Amino acid sequence: MMAPDQLGPALEIDARLTDIERGLDLLLNLTPVNAAEAWVDFERSDFATPPTLRLRPLEFEPDLVRRDLYDLAIEDVADPTLHTLFKAKRDEIARQITAMQDRDTSRFVHGSLQLYGGVTEPLAAAARELLEVIPVQAPATSTVTAGAFAEAAREELDRYRAVYPDFAAGIEVRGDVSELMVSFGRLLIPESAAFRLDRVEPLLHHEIGTHVVTYQNGAKQPLTLLTIGLPGYDETQEGLAVLAEYLTGGLDPRRLRVLAARVVAIGQMLDGAGFLAIFESLRTEHQMPARTAWSIAIRVVVAGGSVKDAIYLRGITHLLDALAAGGSLDALFVGKLALEHLPLVQDLLDREVLRPPWVRPRWLDVPGAQERLDKLRAGASVTDLYEGGAS
Template structure:
């Protein structure tokens, strides 16, 4: 008895086939996804490990609201003590799981390179989390997010110079009101894409608005500028949640948590969303520039109080905003992540001027450098076109603004004039 190999089927005598073909076995053509099944198993396991590590939540202070109140009572004279949550995973076991993955068996050269880079990135995340509240944390942050190059520092200083200082906003909304607005935004997407999940949580254990694995997390103690609500929704829901959900529809699940080094491009895309919808106002641009300046000062050895005072005295940043910028920079022992917002939009502007489109960047969470790889996977039908189109591409005036950027623009060109204080 002859047994057919796996992946084949027996062909009996058929009209038009010579006798020598009768009863022979021919291999069925596997789909592109089936051909990559071993690679996709590695992809799924890398995704699971990064979800377990959860860098973003694990470097967010638990006590920011109380620390601000104490800092204010001290007349801004005592540096805050920020508490981070205990890790709920074993770093040694996570590292072991990472290096047990047999990435060497992935035949596809592009995916092999991608998975090695992602494994390295997750390993750096784990080490950085182990090093929280030590001087070593800064080195891990630099490895993950890069440093502040002189051109970026110069662009940040120029923005702070050409944009007049803005008075603090007096009209704010509560976390609960913002959550209601966010749920309404999710429902706008569901009206077009009925399977679009709604996940909004108001939390008392985070200090910053964030999207974590497709969930919008809102700090319970936060107050949001009333005139920034729409821009924030396009940034958080229209970019971070939409790219997560688009990634979730792909066979490559790393597109939900992000390909290696995706953060810079993702934040640049989110800032672009703000600009295209008219929400990148002078206050917001000054904050993005001040974050870069604050990172630079921290890298030069400045501590929290020096950074805070410099933002207030040298750049006339309001006290509450200067506090928020400074704690994001010193958390854990020194974080350079906040420089990626201005660097990200700068690189997006360069890409637009060079003729790059946005569609590939909406497939999931990826970096500009990954466009050739992702385009190749799209061409081979391994990946699919984006499921959801973000609303920020279709708001009135968005396409006109986008065409102006395609003609060539620098980050300082995003400043379109002053606003009422």
């Protein structure tokens, strides 16, 4: 391992970039605080009145944060790999600040596009194909409460701690989040949510086995940026999480249709469709249940128009391409990083600036997972992830 003093000012820059992004908390600041109440009002209106989604006030002064950001002497970082990563991360954080300033304006969607990318025609075509190929599913019947899901999550954390005693992660059931999420290593569960019983295990592999595991691995690295993510990491991270669902047999037809519908909904939003038009299209054209259509639509229109949800289908698509080309998953568990960073991360591993991953995701060792992985390595498209079966 390269000694910390050999890294010079790099570790200080790394720590400051991490602290600045933590203070922004992009994920929570783009999550509605009133989604549960808004759904009740929307249902009472017989789905006729678009919801008013409230976002929490920003707890930082954008101009002061920008000043701190550009005061960082990244030019003093001599290591070319770290210099490249730090510059790109600074640019990304600056875009995050602007996007949050632009919430609930027509400018926000442009910031979202800069952060997460648009919907290409091949991605849109893949989404449409999935919706056409996969039969409409019967509504789910068995569900569990947020409390029951939290208990299952605690048991999953215990399974990791049995192997890695220092595996530290928190679980919070909260009323101010609308979707299940991991924020800085903490699993946040919306208190009003009901989870499909057959989705509990896949969600645990998605959220804890991928998002928490890569956070924990990043926390063991000298570079703390690997806990919050190298620039553009989200797409690969969500691709890995969807892969975890597939390898454990949990990427069922309903879930695949949702991932595809998110892409279609984003395309509609970018074409100018509003909430009601997107919601009705999902319900009538794609036969999505009302609550599912609601969830997809609010995630797309939040803050003025978000394209983030395209990263799930795009992420697994790019991961499938990488696997078919002979790529290894190992380095992707070092922390939170994008496929494009693999050469840079491998360079840092080779020079012992970074350590190999500490925690191995449990989902790699679930019965049948390696056989499924071998199948993907032989070449597969996202439509091949649908293995038939419908209810």
